[in-house]
Amino acid sequence: AWRSWLQSLATDAEAVPAAAHLYGELPPDARAAWLQALAEDMPALDVPEVAVYGPLLAVETDPERLGRLRERAGRALGPVSRVDRALLGTASGGVRLSVLVIPLYLDFVRILVCRLVKHQGFDWVQQDPFVPVADAPVPGSVIEGVKLYASSTEAVVDELAHAVLAHRRRGRAVPALLKDCAD
8 A cells, every 4th residue: 555655646646745744744753764664665666766755855854864855856856946937917006926837846846926015025925835737827827816927937036036125125034935945
C-alpha cells in the first residue's frame, strides 16, 4: 500500500498535497524515518525521484534534510527561478492582482497570487503549492472578480517590487510567502 501510494505521487493531484501535509506534521525524528523509508523503497518504484521527494520540499524547513531532498529531487527540477506564466489584472481603486505560475515538477505548478494597492502595498498574498498545470490560471481567468491578462515575468516582478517598497514605507512586514518565493 505504501509503495502504491508513493507511485501515485507522480500523477494524482490529491496525493501530492496530502503527502506534503502528512510529512509537514511529523516531528523531526519521524521525518528522518520517512526519508530513510523512501531511500529503501525508491529502487522498487517506477516513478521519477522528484515525484516522491518533490512534495516534501514545500514543507521541509531543516537545512540538512532540505539539502538531502533537493539532492534527490533536484536532478529533475531544473532551474528554480523559471516562471511559466505571469498574469496581471486591474480593478477599481488601484487594486491589482499579480499572478506567477511557477513549475515545480512533472505536471505540477505553484501559483503565487498577490493582491496589492498601488503605493500602499499588499492586501494579501496567497500560494497554492501543488496545482496540476491544466488547472492553473491563464489569460482571461478571473480571480476575485478581476480578469487576468498575460504579462511578462519582468513586469510582474517589477509590480511586486514596487509593492514591497510601498509596504515597507508604511512600516509593515513583507508577507512571509513573498520571502519564501524570493527566488
